[in-house]
Amino acid sequence: MLKMTDINAGYGDLQVLFNVSLHVDEGECVTLVGANGAGKTTLLRIISGLMHIKSGEMTWYGKNLLAMHASRRADLGIAHIPQGRGTLATLDVMDNLLMAGYCKRVRKRRMENIEKMFEMFPKLKERRKQIAGSLSGGEQQMLAIARALVMEPTLLVLDEPSLGLAPIVVEEVFETIGRIRDSGVSILLVEQNLSLALEAAHRGYVLETGVVAMEGKSEDLLSNENIKAAYMGI
């Protein structure tokens, strides 16, 4: 459903992505891994329309996505949890969730969806009047995920959800991601934690300084000797 072909992009004179091609199919969980500065966040920002590209194509169910403004992509069902979570710190928890139901696509069902999220994350219900900025890192990640789910995403894009979280919370987050995947939502997951990411995903791409160095089924990547040596220190 999402297809990127030969994407070249960068900041000013600095080119960050070189002929990157990537696709995510319906119901698929795809991971994008790579070292710091490889260009993962840049790629996700292109999907959300926050960044312009130099050349290449990007389509959504065959339609040109590049021509569509960032603010209209939420209505397609693309929900993006940016690096650093992107919760609105000055708004309270409830307002954050209500904002997820701002787009026309889910506006009518948002209260229903928010109730479902409160069942899934009772902590959030307790804290619904609290300013999001005062939540703990783990709670903020939960809020970010809940907010994305209120949007009833067709494609959920996550940028390093494990960043800055304690191992036990990371486990919780990945359990949640697993449940979302099993419910049939397509996922594009960026992670530094390669083994966790490949365990959760069906397929993976390895990005090295802006170039897709390897791609394939998760099992194959997991057992690949080069990857083991380079990323897992085995």
Add this chain to the structure above:
Amino acid sequence: MLAQSIFNGLVMGGVYALIAVGLTIIFGVMKVINFAQGECLMLGMYAAWALHRATGLSPYILIVPVMTVMFLIGQFIFSLVINPIVGRPPTDFVVVTMGLAFVLVSVIQLIFSPTYQTVVTTAKNITIRLGSVSLGTPRVIACGVMIAAVLAVRLFLKKTDVGRAMRATAENLEVAQMLGVNTRRNFALAFALGVTMAGLSGLLLTPIYYVFPNVGMPFKTISMVIVVLGGLGSIGGAVLGGLIAGVVEAVLGAYISPDLAPAGIFLILILVLAFRPEGMFGKGARKA
């Protein structure tokens, strides 16, 4: 005598607060200062004066039409000169809005000539007595309308979808976009709302002030001081800052010299910034 000056100050402070709240809405969402805010106040005065001349109605009855006109003017100015510079460095915004201020004054001068105009209301001749304090009705009405307007703005920001989207835009433009918010439209709305607040302040001033093209100048300076005093982007801070500025001005004016009043306001600003560089209600440096 002191009580009288304090009341006078609070009432004038209410008008200052309203202009400053307008500036604050624009700053909060767009992170830029509108240097034509005083001229927008002037436009509001002229709109009230012109409609008053044409219909013979009291300016207070004209509040809704004048606010509507000001909102449309705000939208028009936004799409003409502000929209093209959205996303460019803040200095561009300073230059453009300063230029806009000159243009607005010149245009009004061309149309209506630089002569002083007045709006006559019956309210002007009635004073309200509170013990030893007597207050001109227009000033009391101005203060009341200010309170109502500020409460309405707060309610709008807190409780409506559009208001919530504006707060989201103010905090994080990119996240707001990813949630489906048309941030451009929110900028236009915030700008027009700020202009409307300035215009409303202008209308409220017509019974007590002469209407002339440069009338906005002193209000512009003082409202900027108030916005900084209150902490950039805080509506509560702008209201409190406005009231403080009004009281300081009135007390200094009554006891020392009216010429010294602005100096007193600046002195307070310097003192507040010395102890709280982010202003009374400021949250410190914010991420864009």
